[in-house]
Amino acid sequence: MCESCGCGEHDSHHHDHIKMGESLMAYNDRFAEENRQFFRDKKIIAFNLLSSPGSGKTSFLIKIIKELKKRCPVAVIEGDQETDLDAVKIKKTGAKTVQVNTGKACHLDAHIVGHKARELELYDESVLFIENVGNLVCPADFDLGENLKVVFLSVTEGDEKPLKYPFIFARADAVIISKIDLLPYVDFDMAKAKKYAKQANPYTQIFEVSVKTGEGLKEFKDWVMEKYEHVSCRAC
């Protein structure tokens, strides 16, 4: 039985908990606020990873978890419409991992993330990565109660994506420009991509990474650790 909403066990994110007159967004935000409190109480830092399908989120997570787990507990909520393929890959890193299948839905919502976060039995002071469903549109609107949003943009997608999908880039605390080992083979203008990402959000941090060469992994890991120290208050 769910502590926060009283529902039973479930695997789909479709629930009937919307209060009379409550909008879908207000419903989501109610659970997002609960998640935020849950993470705060456990001094957990949660990152919501967003991108179009196949931009390299899971491959990147596998590499970064190997580095991070030397320093702190790491856990992952994997969101996909179908299959547990990504969760199976991530589990091999030793991180606590759970898969969410959203079925026809194109995003994770705060209610299901709250359930899955509890199911994981997270250690206090963990880093939690929530890999959202690959989609540059709907996931931008759903607050999951995370601390930070990270948007991936792979060089094979084109440098103009921040112009075409400005809302998700506007909310990005960090943009990971991924697969940079492929730059010689594609017409991707790095300067333009960065300019457009900064146009959407001047405060966003930009990382250029490749899981093939390992470039940019250390810089991102350092950024995560800096945010982690702040939230877990280990430096206080």
Ligand SMILES: Nc1nc2c(ncn2[C@@H]2O[C@H](COP(=O)(O)OP(=O)(O)OP(=O)(O)O)[C@@H](O)[C@H]2O)c(=O)[nH]1
């Ligand atoms: N060359 C190259 N290929 C990469 C890199 N990162 C990921 N890939 C490849 O890109 C494909 C998709 O990678 P995933 O990590 O599954 O991407 P994803 O964003 O998790 O995909 P979804 O969960 O389906 O949205 C795979 O074939 C990876 O091997 C990289 O840095 N360089």
Ligand SMILES: [Mg+2]
């Ligand atoms: Mg994935």
